[in-house]
Amino acid sequence: xxxxxxxxxxxxxxxxxxxxxxxxxxxxxxxxxxxxxxxxxxxxxxxxxxxxxxxxxxxxxxxxxxxxxxxxxxxxxxxxxxxxxxxxxxxxxxxxxxxxxxxxxxxxx
Amino acid sequence: xxxxxxxxxxxxxxxxxxxxxxxxxxxxxxxxxxxxxxxxxxxxxxxxxxxxxxxxxxxxxxxxxxxxxxxxxxxxxxxxxxxxxxxxxxxxxxxxxxxxxxxxxxxxxxxxxxxxxxxxxxxxxxxxxxxxxxxxxxxxxxxxxxxxxxxxxxxxxxxxx
Numbered sequence: 001x002x003x004x005x006x007x008x009x010x011x012x013x014x015x016x017x018x019x020x021x022x023x024x025x026x027x028x029x030x031x032x033x034x035x036x037x038x039x040x041x042x043x044x045x046x047x048x049x050x051x052x053x054x055x056x057x058x059x060x061x062x063x064x065x066x067x068x069x070x071x072x073x074x075x076x077x078x079x080x081x082x083x084x085x086x087x088x089x090x091x092x093x094x095x096x097x098x099x100x101x102x103x104x105x106x107x108x109x
Numbered sequence: 110x111x112x113x114x115x116x117x118x119x120x121x122x123x124x125x126x127x128x129x130x131x132x133x134x135x136x137x138x139x140x141x142x143x144x145x146x147x148x149x150x151x152x153x154x155x156x157x158x159x160x161x162x163x164x165x166x167x168x169x170x171x172x173x174x175x176x177x178x179x180x181x182x183x184x185x186x187x188x189x190x191x192x193x194x195x196x197x198x199x200x201x202x203x204x205x206x207x208x209x210x211x212x213x214x215x216x217x218x219x220x221x222x223x224x225x226x227x228x229x230x231x232x233x234x235x236x237x238x239x240x241x242x243x244x245x246x247x248x249x250x251x252x253x254x255x256x257x258x259x260x261x262x263x264x265x266x267x268x269x270x
Contacts, residue, residue, distance in 0.1 A: 051224030052147050052231065060152065061231045065211035068234070069196050072241050076193050079245035080186060086252035090259040 118172030128170045135163040143239050147228055153235035157242025164243070165250050173254070182255075185248040192240030199233045 025032035046058040060068055139159035146152035168179065180188065200211045208215025213230030214223045 050231075051222075051227040054146075054148055054150070056150070057147050057152060057231060061147075061234055062211075062213065062227065065200075065234065068238070069200065069211070072193050072196055072238050075245055076189050076241050079189060079248050082249050083186065083252040086249075086256045089263075090255045 119169050120171070124170050128166060132163050132167055135159055135166070139163065139239075143235055144232065146235050147231050153238025154242055156235070157239040158246065160239065161243040161246035161250075164247055168250075180244075180247060182248070182251050185244045185251060189241050189244035189248060192237045192242075192244060195237030195240065196234050197237075199230060199237070203230070 029035065042059055042063060043055065046055045046063075047053060050058040050062040052058040052062065136159075139156045142151040142159060143153065143156035146156065164180070173179065173181070199216075202217060203212050203215045204210055206215035206217040211230070211234075213227045216226050216230055218226065218229060220226050220229070
């Protein structure tokens with residue numbers, strides 16, 4: 001039941017995201033909102049605002065530092081989740097997840 | 110525990126002698142990418158991937174039991190969390206210095222020029238990102254190896270019955 005529900009939820013969310021990409025401006029559109037004021041400001045002021053000659057680093061680490069913080073957190077959490085999913089049936093995982101009894105009974109049969 | 114194939118050294122004379130050249134180069138190049146990330150293409154994410162590749166290669170070639178360069182399971186997860194914490198701590202330091210979150214001009218460090226403060230702040234957050242990426246990759250690698258071994262053990266048990 002839980003698997004069916006989560007599959008339906010994932011399908012709906014995926015369709016919604018795909019549907020939303022239709023409304024995004026095309027790549028390189030000079031008339032789109034961010035290209036009107038944000039991009040020119042970053043290109044013109046990156047050196048004097050941040051002291052970094054590399055615009056990519058200036059944007060990623062300085063202007064958008066808060067964004068990168070949560071990017072890092074998302075990666076940490078996704079790695080942790082992958083490990084938990086992979087650990088479910090291993091010896092160490094059974095110790096951590098306290099499924100010793102269940103696993104023992106299953107192996108004993 | 111059965112025949113942990115992935116944990117045994119992969120070795121042979123060619124790999125054993127070539128990894129002594131490749132691994133130090135990879136690690137030094139990773140550090141270079143990290144520290145030079147402010148001036149050239151590169152940065153925390155790429156440096157983390159390179160450092161992780163160095164350690165994963167050592168583990169594949171030398172085996173998981175050798176102690177050199179080895180960091181496993183729970184320790185790797187904790188270190189990934191520490192990396193994220195270093196990033197957030199930089200933000201709290203700037204708050205303590207009286208500025209906004211991640212506004213490096215207000216880092217409470219005596220420096221001559223605000224540009225140096227920005228360089229220091231960017232280096233600090235990139236060290237955090239590097240540690241997080243590196244440990245996450247090692248961590249996933251470790252979990253996959255554990256899982257492969259567990260599945261193999263199960264298959265062996267089934268065959269014996």
